[in-house]
Amino acid sequence: MCTSILDDPAALAETIADSGAASTPADESVVADLVTANRILFREGVLDAFGHVSVRHDKHPDRFLLARNMAPALVTKDDIVTFDFDGRALDANGRGVYLERFIHAEIYRARPDVMAVVHSHSASVVPFGIVQGLPFRAVCHMGGFIGVCAPVFEIRDVAGDETDLLIRNGMLGAALAQSLGDGNVVLMRGHGSTVVGDRLRQVVFRAVYTETNAKLQSEALRLGPITYLSAGEARTTARVIDMQVDRAWDLWKMQTEGKV
Numbered sequence: 682m683c684t685s686i687l688d689d690p691a692a693l694a695e696t697i698a699d700s701g702a703a704s705t706p707a708d709e710s711v712v713a714d715l716v717t718a719n720r721i722l723f724r725e726g727v728l729d730a731f732g733h734v735s736v737r738h739d740k741h742p743d744r745f746l747l748a749r750n751m752a753p754a755l756v757t758k759d760d761i762v763t764f765d766f767d768g769r770a771l772d773a774n775g776r777g778v779y780l781e782r783f784i785h786a787e788i789y790r791a792r793p794d795v796m797a798v799v800h801s802h803s804a805s806v807v808p809f810g811i812v813q814g815l816p817f818r819a820v821c822h823m824g825g826f827i828g829v830c831a832p833v834f835e836i837r838d839v840a841g842d843e844t845d846l847l848i849r850n851g852m853l854g855a856a857l858a859q860s861l862g863d864g865n866v867v868l869m870r871g872h873g874s875t876v877v878g879d880r881l882r883q884v885v886f887r888a889v890y891t892e893t894n895a896k897l898q899s900e901a902l903r904l905g906p907i908t909y910l911s912a913g914e915a916r917t918t919a920r921v922i923d924m925q926v927d928r929a930w931d932l933w934k935m936q937t938e939g940k941v
């Protein structure tokens with residue numbers, strides 16, 4: 682028999698005091714692209730009411746920009762908040778912030794090469810974090826950046842078996858960053874995935890094609906044994922396809938503006 686669990690309305694957001702640190706504002710184009718990234722990722726089915734995308738601050742490499750707690754499709758430039766690597770807001774001004782901001786904070790801390798991060802629950806990827814002994818791998822040239830095996834973060838290994846599966850503090854964020862290692866994608870068992878990139882447009886591209894690769898891999902598994910990309914093919918395709926990121930960004934941006 683099922684039992685009813687009352688939702689905690691504060692579970693996915695919290696209000697925190699600003700750190701008081703001074704901050705030079707990020708370039709307007711960085712903020713504008715982050716707004717666009719939110720809208721693209723919603724339109725492409727990576728984010729829904731949940732999930733988030735961030736970019737490293739262009740003037741303060743030890744900070745990052747992330748929307749306040751809200752649905753990504755509704756984000757405007759006035760909703761962008763600056764955070765430090767301890768997950769403290771500098772300019773939230775009492776607005777609610779994402780509980781899972783520690784995903785972004787700890788990855789930026791651990792990976793100086795990472796300039797942008799997407800965390801999502803995109804549905805086709807989730808099964809690969811659940812099914813035992815089934816690695817998530819690049820199956821097509823557009824997914825080469827995934828490589829030969831994306832790691833799976835198991836929260837039970839660091840926090841026991843009674844958590845809500847959320848990355849709600851720096852310790853969990855650091856453990857997730859450790860699972861990610863030097864890769865581009867980490868799956869989160871029973872939860873979702875996190876994708877990183879060396880620029881915002883690239884991470885948007887990668888998040889979209891992480892979902893596409895998952896759909897293709899699932900479909901192929903139903904049909905028969907899969908020939909995956911080799912490590913060398915994954916590296917080469919990732920490098921070549923990366924030169925096409927702007928083409929996808931330009932199209933997706935126009936779609937969010939209703940121009941195509």
Ligand code: MN
Nearest residue numbers: 781801872873
């Ligand atoms: Mn989440």
